Amino acid sequence: MARFGMVIDTTKCVGCMDCVVACKTENQVPEGYNRDWIVQDVQGKFPTVEMEIRSERCNQCSNPPCVSCCPTGASHIHEIGGVVLVTKDECIGCKACVASCPYDARFIHPDGYADKCTFCIHRVEKGLDPACVSVCPTHCMYFGDLDDPNSNVSQLLRSRKHHSLMPEAGTQPNIFYLT
Amino acid sequence: MNSVSRRKFLKISGATIGVAAAGTALLKTTQALSNKAAKGVQTIPTYCDICFWKCGAIAYVNDGKLWKVEGNPLDPLSNGRLCPRGTGGVGAHYDPDRLKAPLIRKKNRGEEQWVEVTWDEAMTYIAEKMQKIKSQYGPEGVALFSHGIGGNFFKHTMKAFGTPNISAPSFAQCRGPRDVGFRLTFGEDVSSPERTDIKNAQCLVLIGSHLGENMHNSQVQEFADAVGDGSTVIVVDPRYSVAASKAKYYLPIKPGTDLALLLAWMNVIVSEGLYDKEYVQNYGFGFEQFAATLQQYTPEWAYPETGIDPDVIRQTAREMERYKPATLVHPGRHVTWYGDDAQRSRAIALLNALLGSWGRKGGFYTPVSMDVPAYPYPEYPKSEKGKVDNPDHKYPFAHETITNGIREATITGKPYPIKGWFVYATNLMHALPNENETIKAIQNLDLMVVIDVIPSEIAGWADVVLPESVYLERFDDLNVEWFREPFVGLRQPVVDSPDDQKPNWWMAKKLAEKLGLGHYYPWKHIEEYYEHRLSAAGLSYKELKKNGIIRGAKQPIYFDEGVPAEFPTPSGKIEFYSLQLQEAGFDPVPKYKRPTSGPPGSFRLLYGRAPVHSFSRTQSNHILMDMMNENEVWVNAEIAARLGLKSGDYVRLKNQDGVVCNKVKVKATERIRPDCVYMVHGFGHNSRMLKFAYMKGASDAQLLTRYEVDPLMGGTGMNMNFVTIESEVA
Incomplete structure (x- = not known):
């Protein structure tokens, strides 16, 4: 089975938020909410400063606490690519998943259900990249099958230094940041 | 411009393109009109206008409603990928604070009290005032400030009227010094x-x-x-x-x-x-x-x-x-x-x-560029007085019109009076330094017209406000760009304007007709204008309309590829x-002069851009405001600690002349020197008509009361202001 993931090159990312805007228009994310966001991680003291810029979102974990804590089964792992999705109609808006996510990736949609990044599965199933990846003007984002050793993402992870977010949480995140 | 060598390339490009002229009938109905009935997703190519870069875009319309905008892969500027502002361009169409109908002022200037009028009433009013100015002061008494390609037709009407006073802040408040420095070299x-x-x-x-x-x-x-x-x-x-x-x-x-x-x-x-x-x-x-x-x-x-x-x-x-x-x-x-x-x-x-x-x-x-000939209009009348902005060539190397020169002449009446201002798509209150001078100039006017999509601060000072359709709802001039490779881009309507907004070409043409200058618009609809220019270039409008972009053949762009190494200097x-x-009495090799420093305890005010906003034009776009809805003042972390400030605290900045800005959030950061503070430009709107953007963040422009004029070209150096930080009591 495929395991979809993203590889994001922080050395090229300028943090312009095009990924955030594209997600918003593609998925009609309501005003005041975002499924992805930018983090500027600043270290050091002026003028000896370093900054890593990251486009962050749901990590589409292989061991997702949001799925195991869901009382109704609305949060589930999709058969295609292992993408973590929410079935709106089954969600009761109890917020257990929101609390369980170490990445703070979920929110309750004004219509009452838990919402978050879907890896644009509706696009991916048509052979397109997720909206955020497809618009990025710096070409710093890559989407693909991490279980396929020949995929672009697998090759990048073999050849470049990288890290993921909070691997110690044991969630097995599927988004990786090249440094 | 190196016209000799360029011409040569243009000839090459003309020959290579060689597409047969389209003898097709005009596509009179816009695609936008046919959207209404359309079900499902339609895509229409156009080019962006959230900034002036003019990236080729593809708009998606779902069941007749604007859904999203992506880059046009055929476009050499965007390579199929827009910036966040372009991606968020949808928000411009849905902006609830947009100008909706023509307005005429009913109280004092700047009080933002209006009467809604019809287009005909607005145009008649403007034309009568213009004729009066013309008879008293000559046509030169009317000036146009314009930004972006959308101003082209208003420029045309103004030239036909007989004024040479056409200017953009992009010269004296932006890139002018750079172009002068490179020209001289x-x-x-x-x-x-x-x-x-x-x-x-x-x-x-x-x-x-x-x-x-x-x-x-x-x-x-x-x-x-x-x-x-x-x-x-x-x-x-x-x-x-x-x-x-x-x-x-x-x-x-x-x-x-x-x-x-x-x-x-x-x-x-x-x-x-x-x-x-x-x-x-x-x-x-x-x-x-x-x-x-x-x-x-x-x-x-x-x-x-x-x-x-x-x-x-x-x-x-x-x-x-x-x-x-x-x-x-x-x-x-x-x-x-x-x-x-x-x-x-x-x-x-x-x-x-x-x-x-x-x-x-x-x-x-x-x-390089495509060779698309200009439309063969009648010759413009020659101005006897010449331009008003730069008397006696005081700024000898200014090769464009100086906005602040026009403002100065409007205040002093010298070298001759300016009594009418047209302001197209540029918020002069945020673009020019020292807003008091701008207000003083406006008070001397007999006519002040603002054409824009949103009610910016400058619109609040107008006598007449003309609401323009946003770029996704209108045709504009062809973008015949000078770039790495030659191409032409088309802006065309994707959806209808929601209210009584009109495209600039329609307004400029109507105004010309009211002024008795209708013969300067020998075409009925802008599509006729396109057909004429494109067929003269051997290009097909049908193809451009379908694809949004027509690319020409690549041409040499480096000396090593055969571009002649020509330098049109003396x-x-x-x-x-x-x-x-x-x-001319200047240093033949640049000399350094130490900058003035501010009063003790003050910080030099610097300003710049954020990726999700364009100037002061995007703060009513709800999508872009969801990315960034106020600006912050960047303060060095150690200084902030010394002042007892932390990130998120609200402060006000007070400049050396006692001007205090809106309250603004502190960003205490290791990313700035201790002797300066920094803000993103464009926030702190005080136009009451901009309900959503009103008083969000602070305006750097308000604090720029001092500026230093460049003696070579008249540009306004604006990093000359110093501020102190005052805590805002919550």
Whole structure:
């Protein structure tokens, strides 16, 4: 089975938020909410400063606490690519998943259900990249099958230094940041 | 412009394109009109207008409703990928605060009290006032301030009316000094889009230019390419910008001392013999005299001025040499900083000349364009008085009209009175420094017309406000761009305007007709105008309408590819020593002058861009405001701690003249020097009609009461203001 993931090159990312805007228009994310966001991680003291810029979102974990804590089964792992999705109609808006996510990736949609990044599965199933990846003007984002050793993402992870977010949480995140 | 060599390329392009002219009937109905009934997803190509870069875009309409906008893969500017503002362009169409109907002022100017009128009433009112001004003061008494391609038809109407006073803040409040500095050196402008070959640069030097926060799409894409390819990036900035975070060398320069650094770099490159000797010998003029004046500017001399370690100055100069001629010292864009900006820009030009980068791969390419002839309009009347902005050529090297010169003439009535202002798509209250002078000028007017999509601050001062359709709802002039490769782009309506808004071409044409100048618009609809111009160029409107872009054949863009190395300066060479400057009483080689410092305890106010906003034009776009809905004042972390401030606290800034801004959030950060503070420009709206943007963040423009005028070209250096920080009691 495929395991979809993203590889994001922080050395090229300028943090312009095009990924955030594209997600918003593609998925009609309501005003005041975002499924992805930018983090500027600043270290050091002026003028000896370093900054890593990251486009962050749901990590589409292989061991997702949001799925195991869901009382109704609305949060589930999709058969295609292992993408973590929410079935709106089954969600009761109890917020257990929101609390369980170490990445703070979920929110309750004004219509009452838990919402978050879907890896644009509706696009991916048509052979397109997720909206955020497809618009990025710096070409710093890559989407693909991490279980396929020949995929672009697998090759990048073999050849470049990288890290993921909070691997110690044991969630097995599927988004990786090249440094 | 190097017209001789360009013409040659144009001929080549004309021959290669050779597409048969479309003899098809006009497509009278816009695609927008047919959307209403359409079910499902439709895609329509157009080009963006959230900034002036004009990226090719594809708009998606779902069941007749605007859904999203993506880049057009055929477009050389966007390469199929828009910037966040372009992606968020949808928000401009749905903006609830848009201007909806023509308005005529009913109370005092600036009170924002209006009566809604019909288009005919508005046009009749304007035309009568214009005729009155014309009979009393001549047609020159009307001036137009315009920004972006949307102003083209208003410019045409104004020229037909007989006024030469047409101006844009993009010259005297932005890129003017750079273009003057480069003209004086190479004989040509940097132009827009900049002819910078960033993607092929092996060493890129950015001086205050914050690519990545400044989202001029093609440049940012190329910047990311260069970074990805491992190019050496050198960033000079008082603020640790996004670009600085990609740099091998970050030089945290003291504000206002860039020219000292540039002179020291050139000193090292000349004294160590690191320059491109063959290039300088073949193309240079006055190199010996230039080299002699540089001797005094050692890195040790520059150190106390700039705060940059002499070893770092030497090291970075050698790094530039290592990759020459593929070293690009970027000329920047918004460079009206200290009033000596044309000379600083000239120093940047000279440094590039030493590295041999002008005309070379990885430096500056020679832009090319399609040969699309202008529409053959009747000749414009000649103005007897000439332009008002620059009497007696006080600013001898200004090659465009100076906005602040028009403002000055409107206040003083000299050299002759200006009694009418048209302001198209530029919020002068945020674009020009010292808003009191702008208000004073407006009070002298008999007619003040603003044409815009949103009720900006300047609209609040108008007598008549004309609501324009946003770019997704209108046709505009053809974009026949000068770029890496020739192409033409079309803007066309994607959806209908929600209210009584109209496109600029329709307004400008109607106004001309009201003025009895209808013969200047021999076409009925703008599509006829396109047909005429495109068929004269051997291009098909049908094809352009379908694809949004027509590309021409690639052409040589570097000297090495056969572009003639021509320099249209007085000497015909690259002018290391400028006799024309000397004759006009200026320094033939730039000289450094220490910037004035502020009162003790104050901070120099610097400003710049955020990637999700364009000037003060996007703060009512709900999608972009969801990304950033107020600006912050960046304060060095140690200073903030000393002042008892932390990130998120609200403060007000007070400038040296006692002007206090809106409350603004503190960003306490290690990313800025302790002697300056920084804000993103465009926020702090006080137009009450901008309900959503009203009082969100603070306006840097409000604090720019002082400015230094560039003696070469009349630009306004605006980094001349100092502020103190006052806590805002919650």
